[in-house]
Amino acid sequence: xxxxxxxxxxxxxxxRVDEFVGVVHSVVRAISPGIAVVDLTHDxxxxxxxxxxxxxxxxxxxxxxGVVLAVVDPGVGGGRRGVAVEVGDGASVLVGPDNGLLAxxxxxxxxxxxxxxxxxxxxxxxxPGPTFAGRDVFAPAAAYLCTGVALTDLGTEVDPAGLLPGxxxxxxxxxxxxxxxxxxxxxxxxNAQLNVDPVEVDALVGDDESVELAFAGGTxxxxxxxxxxxxxxxxxxxxxxxxxxxxxxxxxxSAAGDLGLAAGTExxxxxxxxxxxxxxxxxxxxxxxxxxxxP
Amino acid sequence: xxxxxxxxxxxxxxxRVDEFVGVVHSVVRAISPGIAVVDLTHDxxxxxxxxxxxxxxxxxxxxxxGVVLAVVDPGVGGGRRGVAVEVGDGASVLVGPDNGLLAxxxxxxxxxxxxxxxxxxxxxxxxPGPTFAGRDVFAPAAAYLCTGVALTDLGTEVDPAGLLPGxxxxxxxxxxxxxxxxxxxxxxxxNAQLNVDPVEVDALVGDDESVELAFAGGTxxxxxxxxxxxxxxxxxxxxxxxxxxxxxxxxxxSAAGDLGLAAGTExxxxxxxxxxxxxxxxxxxxxxxxxxxxP
Amino acid sequence: xxxxxxxxxxxxxxxRVDEFVGVVHSVVRAISPGIAVVDLTHDxxxxxxxxxxxxxxxxxxxxxxGVVLAVVDPGVGGGRRGVAVEVGDGASVLVGPDNGLLAxxxxxxxxxxxxxxxxxxxxxxxxPGPTFAGRDVFAPAAAYLCTGVALTDLGTEVDPAGLLPGxxxxxxxxxxxxxxxxxxxxxxxxNAQLNVDPVEVDALVGDDESVELAFAGGTxxxxxxxxxxxxxxxxxxxxxxxxxxxxxxxxxxSAAGDLGLAAGTExxxxxxxxxxxxxxxxxxxxxxxxxxxxP
Numbered sequence: 001x002x003x004x005x006x007x008x009x010x011x012x013x014x015x016r017v018d019e020f021v022g023v024v025h026s027v028v029r030a031i032s033p034g035i036a037v038v039d040l041t042h043d044x045x046x047x048x049x050x051x052x053x054x055x056x057x058x059x060x061x062x063x064x065x066g067v068v069l070a071v072v073d074p075g076v077g078g079g080r081r082g083v084a085v086e087v088g089d090g091a092s093v094l095v096g097p098d099n100g101l102l103a104x105x106x107x108x109x110x111x112x113x114x115x116x117x118x119x120x121x122x123x124x125x126x127x128p129g130p131t132f133a134g135r136d137v138f139a140p141a142a143a144y145l146c147t148g149v150a151l152t153d154l155g156t157e158v159d160p161a162g163l164l165p166g167x168x169x170x171x172x173x174x175x176x177x178x179x180x181x182x183x184x185x186x187x188x189x190x191n192a193q194l195n196v197d198p199v200e201v202d203a204l205v206g207d208d209e210s211v212e213l214a215f216a217g218g219t220x221x222x223x224x225x226x227x228x229x230x231x232x233x234x235x236x237x238x239x240x241x242x243x244x245x246x247x248x249x250x251x252x253x254s255a256a257g258d259l260g261l262a263a264g265t266e267x268x269x270x271x272x273x274x275x276x277x278x279x280x281x282x283x284x285x286x287x288x289x290x291x292x293x294x295p
Numbered sequence: 296x297x298x299x300x301x302x303x304x305x306x307x308x309x310x311r312v313d314e315f316v317g318v319v320h321s322v323v324r325a326i327s328p329g330i331a332v333v334d335l336t337h338d339x340x341x342x343x344x345x346x347x348x349x350x351x352x353x354x355x356x357x358x359x360x361g362v363v364l365a366v367v368d369p370g371v372g373g374g375r376r377g378v379a380v381e382v383g384d385g386a387s388v389l390v391g392p393d394n395g396l397l398a399x400x401x402x403x404x405x406x407x408x409x410x411x412x413x414x415x416x417x418x419x420x421x422x423p424g425p426t427f428a429g430r431d432v433f434a435p436a437a438a439y440l441c442t443g444v445a446l447t448d449l450g451t452e453v454d455p456a457g458l459l460p461g462x463x464x465x466x467x468x469x470x471x472x473x474x475x476x477x478x479x480x481x482x483x484x485x486n487a488q489l490n491v492d493p494v495e496v497d498a499l500v501g502d503d504e505s506v507e508l509a510f511a512g513g514t515x516x517x518x519x520x521x522x523x524x525x526x527x528x529x530x531x532x533x534x535x536x537x538x539x540x541x542x543x544x545x546x547x548x549s550a551a552g553d554l555g556l557a558a559g560t561e562x563x564x565x566x567x568x569x570x571x572x573x574x575x576x577x578x579x580x581x582x583x584x585x586x587x588x589x590p
Numbered sequence: 591x592x593x594x595x596x597x598x599x600x601x602x603x604x605x606r607v608d609e610f611v612g613v614v615h616s617v618v619r620a621i622s623p624g625i626a627v628v629d630l631t632h633d634x635x636x637x638x639x640x641x642x643x644x645x646x647x648x649x650x651x652x653x654x655x656g657v658v659l660a661v662v663d664p665g666v667g668g669g670r671r672g673v674a675v676e677v678g679d680g681a682s683v684l685v686g687p688d689n690g691l692l693a694x695x696x697x698x699x700x701x702x703x704x705x706x707x708x709x710x711x712x713x714x715x716x717x718p719g720p721t722f723a724g725r726d727v728f729a730p731a732a733a734y735l736c737t738g739v740a741l742t743d744l745g746t747e748v749d750p751a752g753l754l755p756g757x758x759x760x761x762x763x764x765x766x767x768x769x770x771x772x773x774x775x776x777x778x779x780x781n782a783q784l785n786v787d788p789v790e791v792d793a794l795v796g797d798d799e800s801v802e803l804a805f806a807g808g809t810x811x812x813x814x815x816x817x818x819x820x821x822x823x824x825x826x827x828x829x830x831x832x833x834x835x836x837x838x839x840x841x842x843x844s845a846a847g848d849l850g851l852a853a854g855t856e857x858x859x860x861x862x863x864x865x866x867x868x869x870x871x872x873x874x875x876x877x878x879x880x881x882x883x884x885p
Contacts, residue, residue, distance in 0.1 A: 007619065009612070015483040016311065016606065019354045022304070022335035026358045029302065029331065036619065040612035046484050047547055059609045062725065063616045074547050078524030130522055131486075131544075132537030135357065188605040189636050191721075227720055229668030242722030249721075252637055252664050310778040311606065314649045317599070317630035321653045324597065324626065341779050342842055369842050373819030425817055426781075426839075427832030430652065 004148040005093070007066035008037045011056060012134060013044035014071070020132070024069075024139045027125065031143035038064070047074035049101045051263060053166045054184055057104035058243050063092075068105070069134075069142040070096035077130030082118035082137050084145065084154055085163065089113045093151065095142045097133070103166030112160035119155040171195050178214070179204050179269040183261050184245070190254020192261040196246040196269070201238065205271050211238055213248065214268040217260040221272055222248060298329055299443040300388070302361035306335035306351060307429060308342065309366070315427070319364075319434045322420065326438035333359070342369035344396045346558060348461045349479055352399035353538050358387075363400070364429075364437040365391035372425030377413035377432050379440065379449055380458065384408045388446065390437045392428070398461030407455035414450040466490050473509070474499050474564040478556050479540070485549020487556040491541040491564070496533065500566050506533055508543065509563040512555040516567055517543060593624055594738040595683070597656035601630035601646060602724060603637065604661070610722070614659075614729045617715065621733035628654070637664035639691045641853060643756045644774055647694035648833050653682075658695070659724075659732040660686035667720030672708035672727050674735065674744055675753065679703050683741065685732045687723070693756030702750035709745040761785050768804070769794050769859040773851050774835070780844020782851040786836040786859070791828065795861050801828055803838065804858040807850040811862055812838060 008028060014020035021042050028037060040059055044052045052072040060068075065088075073080075073096070081098040087109035094102045095118075106112050118124070118137055123144050127136040141154050171181040171194070179201075181194040201224070205211055213220045213236070222236045231237030231251045236258065241247040248255045248267070256262065303323060309315035316337050323332060335354055339347045347367040355363075360383075368375075368391070376393040382404035389397045390413075401407050413419070413432055418439050422431040436449050466476040466489070474496075476489040496519070500506055508515045508531070517531045526532030526546045531553065536542040543550045543562070551557065598618060604610035611632050618627060630649055634642045642662040650658075655678075663670075663686070671688040677699035684692045685708075696702050708714070708727055713734050717726040731744050761771040761784070769791075771784045791814070795801050803810050803826070812826045821827030821841045826848065831837040838845045838857070846852065 006623075007616075009616070011609075011612070013483075016336060017338040018480075018482050019306075019335050019350050020483075022306070022333055023354050023357045025333045026302075026304070026354075029333065029359050033301075033331075036623075038612055038615045038619065040609050041607060043607040055609050059613050059616075062613045064619050075524055077522035127537060128539030129535040129537050131534060131542075135537065185608075187608050188603075188610075227667035229665055239721060240719040242717060242719050242725065244718030247721075308778075312631060312633040313777050314601075314630050314645050315778075317601070317628055318649050318652045320628045321597075321599070321649075324628065324654050328596075328626075370819055372817035422832060423834030424830040424832050426829060426837075430832065 003032065003034055003146050005066035005146045006034070006036060007064040008032075008035050008069055008142055008146060009040055009063050009066065010037055010042075010069045011040035011044065011052060012042045012071040013046050013048065013052065014042045014134065016042055020134065024134055027135055027139045028069075028143040031140060032146040035143065035146050044072050048072065049074070049099055050167070051185070053101050053104045054168075056102070057108050058185075060105045060108050065092050067142045067145050068092065068094040068096075069138055070094060070101055070105075071134040071138055072101050073097040073099065073133060075099060076133050081158075082133060082141070083158070083163065084116050084118060084141055084151055085112045085160065086114040086151055087112060090151075093142075093145050095138050095145070097138075098164050100164045100166045103163065104168060106163075107166070112163065114151060115158050115160045115163060116151055116155040117158050120153065123149065123154050169195050171200065173204075177204075177270065181267050181269060183256075183263055183265040183267060185263055186256040186261060190250065190256045190258075191241065192248040192256045192259070192265075192267075193241055193243070194246050194248065194267060198240050198244070198246055201246055201269065204269060208272060210272045212270045212272045213259070214270065215259055215261060215265060220259060225249075228252070298327065298441050300361040300441045301329070301331060302333060302359040303327075303330050303364055303437055303441060304333045304335055304358050304361065305337075305364045306339065306347060307337045307366040308339035308347065309337045309429065311337055315429065319429055322430055322434045323364075323438040326435060327441040330438065330441050339367055343367065344369070344394055345462070346480070348396050348399045349463075351397070352403050353480075355400045355403050360387050362437045362440050363387065363389040364433055365389060365396055366429040366433055367396050368392040368394065368428060370394060371428050376453075377428060377436070378453070378458065379411050379413060379436055379446055380407045380455065381409040381446055382407060385446075388440050390433050390440070392433075393459050395459045395461045398458065399463060401458075402461070407458065409446060410453050410455045410458060411446055411450040412453050415448065418444065418449050464490050466495065468499075472499075472565065476562050476564060478551075478558055478560040478562060480558055481551040481556060485545065485551045485553075486536065487543040487551045487554075487560075487562075488536055488538070489541045489543065489562060493535050493539070493541055496541055496564065499564060503567060505567045507565045507567045508554070509565065510554055510556065510560060515554060520544075523547070593622065593736050595656035595736045596624070596626060597628060597654040598622075598625050598659055598732055598736060599628045599630055599653050599656065600632075600659045601634065601642060602632045602661040603634035603642065604632045604724065606632055610724065614724055617725055617729045618659075618733040621730060622736040625733065625736050634662055638662065639664070639689055640757070641775070643691050643694045644758075646692070647698050648775075650695045650698050655682050657732045657735050658682065658684040658686075659728055660684060660691055660695075661724040661728055662691050663687040663689065663723060665689060666723050671748075672723060672731070673748070673753065674706050674708060674731055674741055675702045675750065676704040676741055677702060680741075683732075683735050685728050685735070687728075688754050690754045690756045693753065694758060696753075697756070702753065704741060705748050705750045705753060706741055706745045707748050710743065713739065713744050759785050761790065763794075767794075767860065771857050771859060773846075773853055773855040773857060775853055776846040776851060780840065780846045780848075781831065782838040782846045782849075782855075782857075783831055783833070784836045784838065784857060788830050788834070788836055791836055791859065794859055798862065800862045802860045802862045803849070804860065805849055805851065805855060810849060815839075818842070
């Protein structure tokens with residue numbers, strides 16, 4: 001029997017230490033044996049719906065069409081709804097809690113065309129308690145969609161406009177002309193992605209090769225580079241990253257570690273003040289034969 | 296050629312940093328190319344057969360029928376036997392070391408119907424040393440079972456009654472009327488599962504909405520809740536968890552972290568002493584105009 | 591349509607926290623839907639091409655024939671080439687950066703029969719930046735190879751002799767007769783694999799049951815054992831490990847932790863000096879009635 005969707009992409013904050021991910025795979029396979037499951041990640045920090053929503057939005061253009069099962073669900077069992085959100089008139093469906101997690105990816109796909117609340121228990125597992133909706137509600141819904149069960153069989157149709165939106169921070173230029181940005185994501189290598197498009201940097205500094213970064217821990221001059229390598233050892237650079245946004249990077253080192261940046265950290269970008277920069281580069285100078293005195 | 300079993304579920308303490316898991320996948324695929332492998336977890340703490348046995352017992356009702364390959368094997372290469380244990384008259388087979396790891400799951404499946412010791416080298420890989428039985432003994436046995444090799448071809452039949460039993464801690468009520476329980480498992484979110492059935496709590500406290508927990512670090516009153524959310528911020532609750540046992544939980548926080556609980560920790564449940572509880576809530580009182588004296 | 595290769599083995603230093611691994615799986619599946627992807631590991635320490643090269647060389651004899659996608663790429667986007675290296679006259683192809691990562695595995699397979707630089711953009715993804723070559727260059731190349739695209743369609747043929755070699759440390763006997771070795775790898779369990787063949791130990795100590803190990807933190811007598819168990823609690827042993835090399839091990843403990851060994855650490859093996867060893871075992875002795883004096 002051909003599948004309606006043949007790829008299920010799965011992300012969660014379940015970690016890999018407990019059996020949660022494996023059990024969800026088993027539940028999916030029992031319902032929809034032929035499906036290919038692609039694990040996007042399961043190491044979202046517990047309950048971090050913002051990070052998961054951003055990760056999914058970054059990834060979505062590279063995913064195979066099909067069903068996305070996304071479970072980061074601090075309110076599991078409580079008032080939040082479980083939903084399945086169709087995009088592209090059925091090209092794909094995103095399944096998960098209605099807590100903002102799905103919203104950025106849905107927006108990237110052009111918005112929802114239909115949505116249902118997952119309230120039909122016929123497509124759920126019986127369970128002694130309500131704390132593992134990934135296994136009992138979301139995985140079955142995703143797997144049944146793959147087999148061809150209609151979206152509207154999974155529950156009551158709801159207005160997509162009523163789904164909880166994701167909150168994406170927007171950069172802006174302040175009264176001093178600084179571009180006020182925010183770290184969206186620090187990756188494994190310590191690269192810090194900003195909510196900044198390369199054209200915003202062009203508008204800020206023109207053809208300048210460097211940009212001053214101001215952050216809680218101080219300021220730093222970053223060179224605008226194409227590659228990590230071109231940044232040079234010990235220095236900090238700005239590259240257009242693999243998602244087309246501006247990232248603060250180091251060559252074979254962690255820029256986020258060096259500068260103390262984390263997801264949510266504010267970073268201000270501004271034109272380099274050359275006089276000040278020269279002063280810093282020159283440091284405190286002494287003349288030959290004139291040892292620096294103690295104060 | 297149709298497979299005898301089409302799902303192989305795999306758990307181990309191999310971690311994901313070394314190549315062990317990937318090499319086992321390769322060995323399985325070389326023998327049984329069409330098989331689907333579901334990874335349950337590979338991050339069992341090294342040599343922790345108790346945790347692995349409990350994890351497998353929790354999961355087993357959700358697994359697809361087939362072969363379970365379970366390798367947590369501190370005695371690898373030594374005196375312990377490698378075994379394949381059939382359950383449900385061949386519905387599934389569990390493969391691993393005979394060190395108690397498989398026993399709780401076998402019991403959950405109604406007990407073993409047959410078992411063999413894996414002593415037929417024809418279904419093993421040649422190896423320079425005996426330290427990676429997962430690759431050389433257990434994975435080939437599991438994969439050959441999937442292809443239709445008979446259980447008894449893998450080695451000498453042994454009496455299932457002689458397999459090493461798992462040791463599951465049993466709760467009991469002591470002379471003071473306390474329910475003496477033990478933490479079976481702390482999950483990623485800090486929920487602490489007890490070896491306690493909800494009916495035991497009913498029997499202990501009747502309709503009371505709260506239960507007193509006593510543990511090495513002190514005592515704490517826990518509310519009996521349906522969801523994490525209902526516990527309320529900063530408080531501790533008891534829920535019926537997704538496996539039907541009683542878990543100590545917090546809302547968007549780690550109950551195990553707050554209370555200092557770990558797998559194996561003793562927790563006593565008792566009726567809340569309302570007077571004592573009121574006293575604690577009131578704290579030590581002073582009257583206006585009468586500063587508390589130093590002792 | 592039958593695949594030219596039906597297994598793609600994937601290793602990287604991407605970690606599992608970000609979406610990198612999942613996105614590469616998606617890209618591969620979009621190009622070559624029927625392929626089986628075996629994840630060898632993704633937790634190579636960031637940029638550690640040596641560790642990844644050794645891991646791949648250890649694993650390669652156990653892998654299914656097909657395409658190996660290996661990405662540990664500190665110089666991504668810079669001067670290093672991306673390559674596809676054919677071994678066994680097309681039995682398998684290794685795809686990754688030309689930075690020494692692939693070289694030990696290629697050598698294990700008898701050397702390269704052909705190689706190309708991945709410079710044909712027709713088989714790459716468009717990308718806003720050059721920092722995620724795993725997604726944009728290497729994964730598509732590997733996936734297209736599986737579908738039957740010819741090696742030489744992926745780019746310009748290059749001389750395999752010009753590929754960057756891997757540097758494998760070689761053990762040697764010094765003027766004092768010590769066997770000077772190096773730790774190649776410390777696994778999850780704390781076993782420390784040396785670049786030493788068992789025959790080298792035979793040649794050094796003959797039939798002696800023990801070997802003295804000298805390392806930065808001191809010396810230790812290790813027993814030559816078949817299994818971990820035979821080493822005995824608290825002691826250190828040498829076993830022939832599952833790859834046929836000599837490993838320093840403990841029974842249910844971490845030899846590397848106890849001795850302070852890490853990848854790259856020098857370890858010297860020598861004949862046990864029995865007199866010195868007896869002296870150590872005896873310790874400093876005192877006679878009854880003669881308390882040890884302070885110096």
